[in-house]
Amino acid sequence: MIALPGFGSTSTAGPGICFFSSSFGDSVGTVRRKRDALGVVTLQKTVKDWRICGDDSRNQWTVSLAKEDMLLGRCAPLFSLVARTRNPLCAAGRDGCGGFLICRCIQTLVIAGATDSYFSKCLSTRISTSAMVDSSQSVEGLGSNYKLSRKARKRTPMQNLEVVFKFELDNCCKDGKFVEGLQLYDEAKKNGIKLTQYHYNALLYLCSMAGSGSHEEGSEENLESLKLLAKRRGFDIFQDMASDKIVPNEATFTNAARLAATIEDPEMAFDLVKEMKNNGIPPRLRSYGPSLFGFCKIQNADKAYDVDEHMVDSGVLAEESELAALLEVSVVAKRAEKVYEFLHRLRASVRQVSPSSAQIVEDWFNSVSATIVGSDCWDVVKIKESIARVGGGWHGQGWLGSGKWNVARTQMDAEGVCQSCGEKLACIDIDPKETENFASSLTELAFKREVKATFVRFQEWLQQHGPFDAVIDGANVGLIKGHFFNFFQLNCAVNELREMSPSKRYPLVVLHQTRVHTGPALEPRNKKLLERWRKAGALFEAPVGSNDDWYWLYAAVSSNCLIVTNDEMRDHLFQLLGTSFFPRWKEKHQVRLSASPRGLELHMPPPYSVVIQESKDGSWHVPIATGDDLEARRQWICAARHSKT
Numbered sequence: 001m002i003a004l005p006g007f008g009s010t011s012t013a014g015p016g017i018c019f020f021s022s023s024f025g026d027s028v029g030t031v032r033r034k035r036d037a038l039g040v041v042t043l044q045k046t047v048k049d050w051r052i053c054g055d056d057s058r059n060q061w062t063v064s065l066a067k068e069d070m071l072l073g074r075c076a077p078l079f080s081l082v083a084r085t086r087n088p089l090c091a092a093g094r095d096g097c098g099g100f101l102i103c104r105c106i107q108t109l110v111i112a113g114a115t116d117s118y119f120s121k122c123l124s125t126r127i128s129t130s131a132m133v134d135s136s137q138s139v140e141g142l143g144s145n146y147k148l149s150r151k152a153r154k155r156t157p158m159q160n161l162e163v164v165f166k167f168e169l170d171n172c173c174k175d176g177k178f179v180e181g182l183q184l185y186d187e188a189k190k191n192g193i194k195l196t197q198y199h200y201n202a203l204l205y206l207c208s209m210a211g212s213g214s215h216e217e218g219s220e221e222n223l224e225s226l227k228l229l230a231k232r233r234g235f236d237i238f239q240d241m242a243s244d245k246i247v248p249n250e251a252t253f254t255n256a257a258r259l260a261a262t263i264e265d266p267e268m269a270f271d272l273v274k275e276m277k278n279n280g281i282p283p284r285l286r287s288y289g290p291s292l293f294g295f296c297k298i299q300n301a302d303k304a305y306d307v308d309e310h311m312v313d314s315g316v317l318a319e320e321s322e323l324a325a326l327l328e329v330s331v332v333a334k335r336a337e338k339v340y341e342f343l344h345r346l347r348a349s350v351r352q353v354s355p356s357s358a359q360i361v362e363d364w365f366n367s368v369s370a371t372i373v374g375s376d377c378w379d380v381v382k383i384k385e386s387i388a389r390v391g392g393g394w395h396g397q398g399w400l401g402s403g404k405w406n407v408a409r410t411q412m413d414a415e416g417v418c419q420s421c422g423e424k425l426a427c428i429d430i431d432p433k434e435t436e437n438f439a440s441s442l443t444e445l446a447f448k449r450e451v452k453a454t455f456v457r458f459q460e461w462l463q464q465h466g467p468f469d470a471v472i473d474g475a476n477v478g479l480i481k482g483h484f485f486n487f488f489q490l491n492c493a494v495n496e497l498r499e500m501s502p503s504k505r506y507p508l509v510v511l512h513q514t515r516v517h518t519g520p521a522l523e524p525r526n527k528k529l530l531e532r533w534r535k536a537g538a539l540f541e542a543p544v545g546s547n548d549d550w551y552w553l554y555a556a557v558s559s560n561c562l563i564v565t566n567d568e569m570r571d572h573l574f575q576l577l578g579t580s581f582f583p584r585w586k587e588k589h590q591v592r593l594s595a596s597p598r599g600l601e602l603h604m605p606p607p608y609s610v611v612i613q614e615s616k617d618g619s620w621h622v623p624i625a626t627g628d629d630l631e632a633r634r635q636w637i638c639a640a641r642h643s644k645t
């Protein structure tokens with residue numbers, strides 16, 4: 001018989017039986033729960049008397065406790081699950097004892113081998129219900145509702161500990177509790193819990209975040225101590241993972257690379273990425289961050305370019321933060337050819353830069369290094385041919401002109417003329433073949449996510465009634481002013497677009513069937529409105545259970561017409577469409593709306609492309625992102641020289 005410290009004596013009815021209260025009835029007393037800084041839970045209960053009764057042969061017991069302010073449980077973080085979770089076995093006992101949980105200790109697995117471990121002392125208070133009763137039995141007196149699940153009956157006691165360990169470790173990662181995570185790890189290793197790849201990755205994540213100063217709170221001195229601890233223990237855990245012969249994955253290498261970044265060793269971080277690729281694990285963008293940003297931070301431009309080259313070879317596309325870091329290190333290193341390259345890569349992938357990236361661009365054009373690059377003489381015909389070949393907006397032939405740049409923050413007028421230098425921006429063409437390919441890829445994706453037969457019927461319907469001059473996302477337009485669907489404002493948009501149409505035909509309105517047959521649609525005037533659109537072949541009802549985004553987007557692309565919606569199309573559906581063609585198509589076709597005292601106002605696509613542009617005279621215009629505010633006028637960086645050929 002094993003006595004648990006702080007629990008008083010245990011029953012003499014049989015070995016391996018101890019008692020712990022998980023749910024306390026009002027008739028017995030009041031519970032006080034405390035958690036200290038390390039997450040240790042203390043439960044105290046004031047009770048009047050105690051007694052033990054039951055049947056040893058059947059392992060069923062009823063318990064009530066005596067003694068004032070008796071310490072019922074002190075639980076390590078790993079085992080705080082049961083203390084705050086009601087157990088099916090916790091119900092009112094037959095003798096009014098308030099429902100105490102009967103647990104069977106597993107001394108043969110854990111306690112007998114490590115009786116001095118804090119882990120083993122707390123173990124008996126945290127055993128899953130599957131270790132309490134025979135798997136073929138229900139609990140007498142509690143009814144058939146308290147039979148153990150098949151899954152719980154099949155688990156061994158150690159498997160139940162592993163479940164609790166994973167649960168608590170997940171909570172540590174979620175809440176950023178690095179110290180508690182280490183305690184869990186140490187106790188799990190000490191008591192023979194088998195750690196998996198998932199566990200090690202979670203622990204490495206905790207260490208990498210704590211090592212960088214994230215998550216944990218406290219005094220500056222305490223934070224520095226935690227950082228040092230996280231760095232040391234993080235690499236120890238990584239070595240333990242190798243010693244346990246756990247196969248690493250991308251998350252393992254990425255977290256290890258982040259640990260390397262905490263000790264300011266980007267070379268180690270890069271070596272880890274290369275090892276990952278050599279082991280047949282495709283790196284992701286996040287895998288390169290520690291090494292790339294590390295080299296840029298110490299201004300080692302050549303090494304940063306090596307990381308970038310490795311990314312390109314691995315098929316990983318850099319985003320704005322990576323390109324901005326490469327641009328900045330190139331500006332500092334006075335590498336004009338690299339600045340030119342990364343400006344064009346920003347143009348191709350980002351189009352509109354953030355304010356922080358805009359500052360880096362301005363720093364370059366205002367630098368002495370920028371004044372000495374370029375030439376006063378260039379082949380005008382070649383430049384024009386290059387611009388025509390790419391559809392306008394840039395030529396890619398290098399810096400043009402010489403001397404100091406005139407740099408200004410400015411705006412464009414309604415026609416796209418720069419208010420600083422007078423240059424008219426281009427409206428970059430879209431190859432019709434690209435549009436056709438985009439429509440095909442959109443169809444393939446829709447077939448995978450919608451009922452194929454339904455989408456095919458929609459395509460046939462579209463061939464019969466289309467093409468259209470405009471398509472309206474009916475749900476989005478009808479809800480612009482609030483939470484209630486408004487057919488009046490939807491009709492205003494329909495009428496205005498019809499007036500703008502050269503053929504004076506109705507735009508296509510795409511609505512869910514529920515919008516057409518329930519709610520405001522049942523009002524007489526709205527019924528007439530819907531019937532008018534239906535007779536004109538301008539209303540399509542998306543089937544119940546479908547995503548109407550597929551329908552209005554495909555209709556707009558296949559008709560090569562305007563799409564009227566305030567949906568910025570950033571969710572996972574639109575991310576599937578890629579980042580190259582879709583933003584360009586959206587910019588030239590999306591009509592946005594805003595509500596004003598004058599009514600509904602349409603914001604047509606600009607007659608120029610809102611993207612980084614390089615003119616035939618060598619000037620540059622860089623748009624700065626404004627967010628979703630339709631009323632805010634966009635700021636541009638204008639960088640131009642006086643010398644022109």
